[in-house]
Amino acid sequence: MTEQQLLQTYRETVHPLYGYLAKRTGGNRALTEDIVQEAYLRALESWNPRTVPESPLAWLKRVARNLLIDYLRQKRREQSPAGDPDPAGGRQTAGDPFESLEIFLAVTSLGRKKARILEAFYYDGLSVREIAAEMAISERAVEGSLRRARQALKSLLPHSEPKGGEDA
């Protein structure tokens, strides 16, 4: 990969990657910037002419998501019972509970399928039809999965109610 190609990929992916991550960090700018930067540095280390992924954005999203989860888990481990309950070191002020890092961490702990469907619907803003097409399942199945995922999330977060409710 030449420098020109690298920078071209960067310019094409930086905005969607940032948006993808910012939705998961609840708009926490410092954290989002750190992880985006780290993801690109990892890409720089990993990619070479033979191993450039077919979809660089998908690769970057996956790395960034894993980095965020690692970071949040690490922070949670470090927290003492009396300590700061917010994994980002500063509680999110946005009203939407889905903008909370805690909720994102809970979503990722639901299991791969449930997490994927919740993230696609709530974080990436895909419609039921789009999710059905992407996952190659029926819209009814998507609705059912969403309902079950929401219930599972609700049991993890007794005081929170995901935006959109059952009819979403």
Added chain:
Amino acid sequence: MRKTYEPDSQFVERLEWQLASEYRRTKRMKSAGKIAVPRRIVTITFLIGALLTGVAAIKAAETIKDSWRKKIEVARVETDVKLKTAHLEATREMSARAERLVSIGMIQPEEYQVMKLGTEKATWDLKRSLLVLDEVKISGLVPRNELSAPLVGGRDFVSDRLKIEKKVIELDLELLESHLGRFQQLLKTAMVPGDQVDRIQAEIAARKGTIDMIQERLDLRKRLVAGEITAQEVEIKDRLAGAEDRYRQAQTRVETLKEQLIRLQALEAIGMVSATEVKQLQYALDAAQAELQLAALEKDVLEKLR
């Protein structure tokens, strides 16, 4: 899309710049390091690398927040090292040229001496930057120069920097002392005015004061590292030493200016200098006296704290 989900344009530009720099740096390192290595060594290295990667992965989550700042800081100091290296090369060239010229009598030996000193100072300057680079690579933070700063990776960078600082001033002092000898000779034959000699003497006194102060700081640091005194004590003692140094310097300046003023007033009486020149010197003396009072006040406050 909401603005919260859009990256800051400055961040985007900085990251692009960083990626390009990292890309070039990696490429340079790869091309510089292409040597034939036995397959066995490659395998062992790979295994060690895999182990280290595992350890690094555990640490990754912890360091992620600092990585951006660290890389920026390292890049900044690396640039500084490059500039200092270029500067050293330029001064070396100039010094070599001056050496040739002095050997054929085209320039004065004093000029060559100044060039040589410039090269030596540039060498120490580069050493200092390399030291900063080492520290930044270990700590990932902007180096701290306070005497109470902790050791970094078991190394005492604060003392190392102070020693370099002292060395540079000693070089300056050496040059000033040689100038003083020459000027005193010239003064005997009335080739230079007396105030020029006074000025050099004042500068020498100031340099000596600074060297003493650095030595005091080095001693304090040594005692802190040895665990003989606490960081708080070091902080107060260091500030007190600084105030004492400023006091000494202001005192020297006041004395020199007073002498100059007396001479200038005598010259004004016989119409050799204008009243404006005398007034200017009077203002400079007032300022130096104010500095002296301030330093005395600072010293007083810190002594009470101690």
